[in-house]
Amino acid sequence: MVFNTGAALLDAIVLAVVSKDEEGTYGYKITQEVRRVIELSESTLYPVLRRLQKNGYLEVYDRECAGRNRRSYRLTGPGRTQLGAYQKEWSEYVEKINGIFEEEEWNE
Amino acid sequence: MNREQFLEELAGLLSDISASEREEALQYYRDYFEDANLSDEEVIRQLGSAKTVAESIRAELADKEIALYQPQKDDQEKTTEKEDIISSVEEKQSENQGQSKSGMSTGTIVLIVILALLASPVIVSIAGGLIGLLVGVAAAIFGILVAVVACAVAFGAAAIALFVAGLVKLFLSPVAALLLLGSCMLCLGLCLLCALATVQLCIHVLPGIFKGIGRLFSKLFQGKEKVRI
Structure with a gap:
């Protein structure tokens, strides 16, 4: 993709991916989901998850899975609020950009 | 190289960070191998070297932006109420910018002082x-x-x-x-x-x-x- 993904957008995407699973989801799955929409190296995601965890937007808990404890991530209350703020901001952003693109079409 | 060797190398590269941070990262990558349903070699190939992984962890601990991130210019134009919510990201970015600026100016000041000291006999x-x-x-x-x-x-x-x-x-x-x-x-x-x-x-x-x-x-x-x- 020609457009860069900034830190805030990557945070928003990760929060959105994690929010899809009420039960919480795990590192490998989050990585694969995020990689479906943006290009990023596999090693990039752990620092992002760790930061979101430190900021209090994500919480980690151990879930029993196939005879072992798997570390899972889920959204906290502040994480949900933050995701809402990102989504609002994003839709405003997209609307503005689309507005400009469509204006150009009108002029042509 | 299998996952044990990879995790061992990663642990070695992270030996100077706090034990809790190191254990957190190792747990994550242990789970990552487990969940990938791929051969260890394949997962390691995707992750890159243990060195790359260690660097990304270290960068986050040092509160630096990861290479993938681009600084966002329009962040400064956001209104105050939005800033309250999205403050965490911006704080980090502004801190980083502040550090680099103050570092440069300190260097310049030091150079000027040295120049003044060296030139003072001539000027006087x-x-x-x-x-x-x-x-x-x-x-x-x-x-x-x-x-x-x-x-x-x-x-x-x-x-x-x-x-x-x-x-x-x-x-x-x-x-x-x-x-x-x-x-x-x-x-x-x-x-x-x-x-x-x-x-x-x-x-x-x-x-x-x-x-x-x-x-x-x-x-x-x-x-x-x-x-x-």
Whole structure:
């Protein structure tokens, strides 16, 4: 993709991916989901998850899975609020950009 | 290389960070291998080297942006209420920018101080030389003025003395008296010339010198003020 993904957008995407699973989801799955929409190296995601965890937007808990404890991530209350703020901001952003693109079409 | 070797290498590379951070990262990548459903080699190929992984973890701990991130210019244009919510990301970015700026300016200040210290002997001696030259020129002009005044006074006194002597000699030796009176006139003329020169010096030359010195000092003073600001 020609457009860069900034830190805030990557945070928003990760929060959105994690929010899809009420039960919480795990590192490998989050990585694969995020990689479906943006290009990023596999090693990039752990620092992002760790930061979101430190900021209090994500919480980690151990879930029993196939005879072992798997570390899972889920959204906290502040994480949900933050995701809402990102989504609002994003839709405003997209609307503005689309507005400009469509204006150009009108002029042509 | 299998996952044990990879995790061992990663643990070694992270030996200097806190144990809890290291364990957190190792747990994550242990789960990552487990959940991937791929061969260890395949997962390691995707992750890149243990070094890359360790660097990304270290970068987050150092509160730096990861290479993938681009600084966002429009972040600064956000309104305050939005800033409250999205503050965490922006704080980090502004902190990073602040650090780099202050680092540069500190370096520049240090360089300027070093330059000033090294150049100070040269600057001080040149400035001292110029001030000395100025004082010397002013003193020379003042000396000339004093000499001219002294000449006027001396010629005046000589004229009076010759005039008195001429009057006394007039009846005893008229020829000598004429010589004395002639010399008196000559001295009087020279006296008047010196007086004229003094007046001219006082009117034209001295104010010019004082104005010049005044301007020089005011320029020096303004220059210093500008540096202070």
